[in-house]
Amino acid sequence: MERLKRVRITSKGKVFEGLLLPSADRDFLVLKMDSGYNAGFRKEGAKVEELGEVKVDVGSGKDGASGGKRGEIAILGMGGTVCSRVEYKTGAVFPSIGPEDLARNIPGLEKICSFHTREIFSMLSEDMTPQHWAEAAEEIRKEIEKGVQGIVVLHGTDTMHYTSAALSFMLRNLPVPVVLVGAQRSSDRPSTDGRINVLNACFAAARGPIAEVGVCMHAGTDDDFCHLHRGTRVRKMHTTRRDAFHSINSPPLARVDYRNEIVEPYLQFRGRGGKLRFDNRVSENVALVYTHPGVKPEFIDSLAGYDGVVVAGTGLGHVPANPFNAKYTRSIVPNLKALVDSGIPVAMASQCISGRVNMNVYTAGRVLQEAGVFGHLADWTPETAYVKMCWVLGHEKKMEKVREEMMRDIAGEITGRSEIA
């Protein structure tokens, strides 16, 4: 419950009554009039009379369970638009609804499965760190050990693909599905995509056969079915569209349609059962950097304080190497070599996003390999390569071991064949 004041404002000889809302701008009073409209009045020159108080239900935000018991699945809240509501102080959409409110806001959820909800973080996904991934993995492990049929994680969409990749490495040999889900249109809107995304995610977690870390989001602009993407393959590819999430260098894992009770796999997948292999140790000291025309060698030198570096190179996995001594150009290869020589592993991914790294084709790639930069033939996304480096460095320090671990497929992040379609 929140309390709002009912007031009468007299401004420029005209009188308005309504609820006084917190204003983001200190110079203005914001009034919600009885017509429902808001309007702002300059504080200076406005007379305000208080008329009383009104209680406003802003949701409980409490954790709970459907039917009072532990459910078949656990819905874990980690913030984001999918658990958001309007915040008066700034007038912005903020993550603060507890998962219980969300469950209440999604009619039909109780028909799919029983569930309990728990809020782990209430935050914006752009604020997440590797430590948050580790903590999330720990919370998921607890739920799995208590015997749930599946886990759904409500997450902000900005960095959902980082978290899904991290959980893919930390939670291997999963006995049950772990499905991350978000919304591109906030849940306070009638047109939210979150409702269908969450229903499909819950269906995949409770009833689906795929015991992997996945991301479940709209497959197209229609409010129709969703795609379940492999945690290490998925990437947010659009700032706003409902179908922003795509699997890179791979088809999606499956099509999910709760209305027709379908989880239709497109790929070979890990089934339910088995014993969880858990390792959430992670380094927080890795950099993911973009190379670009005119990138300065000094910038690479400034990375010396990191324990590992992932470079999102151009094309096949290139950086300025200047083999033909073009004027103006300064190679950064010696600087990368210096990082490697000082014991900092440097991995290559491509800023093309789609396609495989190949450092044999052009000179730049060859000199990078000679300098000790690895990633040749990896078809990973830059984000997955970064997350993997964080995870590998969490329990491995030796350069040779790190390189070996990085180049070995652990959670579907590297595949040998580039399929045509």
Add this chain to the structure above:
Amino acid sequence: MKCGLEIHQRLDTGKLFCRCPSAIAEREPDFRFRRKLRASAGETGEVDFAARVEQEKEKEFHYEGFAESCCLVEADEEPPQEMNPEALRIVLGVAQQLHMEPFEQLHVMRKIVVDGSNTSGFQRTCLVAAGGYLETSRGRVRMSTVAVEEESAGIVSEEAHVKNYRLDRLGIPLIELATEPDIVDAEHCKEVAEKIGLMLRATGKVARGIGTIRQDVNVSTEDGARIEIKGAQELRMIPLYVEKEVLRQERLLGVVAEIRKRLGDSALKPKAVDLTPIFAKTQCGLIRKGIEAGGHVLGIKLEGHAGLLGRELIPGRRYGTELSDYAKSAGVKGIIHSDEDFDKYGISAQEDSAARKGLGAGEEDAYVMVVAQRGMAQRALQMVVERANVRVVPAETRKANPDGTSSYMRPLAGRSRMYPETDIPPIAVGKGMLEEAMAAAGGGLEEKERKLRGMLNPEMAGRMLKSRNLQLFEELVGAGAEPMLAASTLEQTLVEMRREGLELGRPREQLMELFAEYGNGLFVKAAIPEILRGMCRGKRAREAAEGLERIGGAELKRLVKEKGGDFGKIMREYRLRVDAKELKEAIGR
């Protein structure tokens, strides 16, 4: 009786919250997509009733879009951009002309509308100013508010579970002006609507054509309720809507009084009964088709309502029609009730009495049936009961019917239907913005009238002020055309030609050319209709003037000499090529 007007006028600018042009498409769409909507809690935690009612229909919405006029904003796939500054300037200009006080900080709101007419599930709307007045022949009519909002998507068709919309219209700016209930009668209502319409057209920035202006009528009666009648297309119909609404409320109060007399305050709580078996072999086509399509016949008893459902409120609408409108909002096509002529439906006396028996309805009771899928039929009957239990005139938004009557659309929207558009920061309105808006409005309607009187005769000035050609007239005069000639060409010559089936393809450019050539002395006034005829057929002004060139100067003098200075004779023969005044001078009269 009290009546206020709400006028919605489309502005002739680009769209309000994206940079798409406001272009209506008349062809097959370029893309389609499908969506669902659900009501959500507003800022104050309530879910608006009007929004909930729509949601109960569980419809799927199909949208058709056009590449040139719809972007990701219309598709609800991208946040809105800043408000179109031109649209805001126009609204601020109109507000000031109506002596209204603009708010110092504007907040764009989301008005929940889950009927699918907005892909987002809300209409973006922004209150711009309040207060003010309009001078009329019956005294001042107070203005209550002016807002700028998004036009909704246009509906194409509706099926049982699907509504089809087109997106070209979505997002076009609308100015919404509302008056206080100061309008005293039907004629006054018409005057107010006309005056405001005139003021809007005088901005030169409003869209033209059918559907670009809509008048909603707010009617309140003393013992009745506030009713908003939406979508009156024609001004001349407004008095009729007001008259009929007043009558409807009066008669409805009579029905309510009768129900109170019979039942007191006790609410009806009938149970829906499945009557399908009774109609297994029915001759009633409507019911038979419904059952064949997998539907059920569900009925409810309305205790003590015998004879009331058939009571006429206004010609063509009975109390039963009101209940039927509510049932329709659940998606059914209508209801069958016991005050209707069952012979007409093909319902037999046996079926009637079996239905009565099944529902436990006696002689004093009425009953209502619907034929539909079970869930939909149940919701429809629930709506009927909810309506029947309202023992006052309910506050409603109603749809204007072409015959002057109106039908229930939805409950009057409450304030919980609004919450802030969080994607758009508040807009501070400074003095500079207001002055700029006033300057862009060209001093407003009064100033325009003064200017017109200065250059035209009073009759033509009055006519021009109301004309849809006003803006074109101003442009032509601005380019050097003689005002009286430009006005008569626009208001008389072109009108006559239209009767002949002739029309200019590009009126603005072609008239500019015509007056430029006239100014060059290529032809005389009298030749203009003939030249315009040629131009309507696609000729350039010069081509159309071939053989009609002005005879002047030395040539005219020669002609005067040749014809012996006979004014009448020359004018008869060369009427289209000689200017009378010039001829008089040449003859030396």
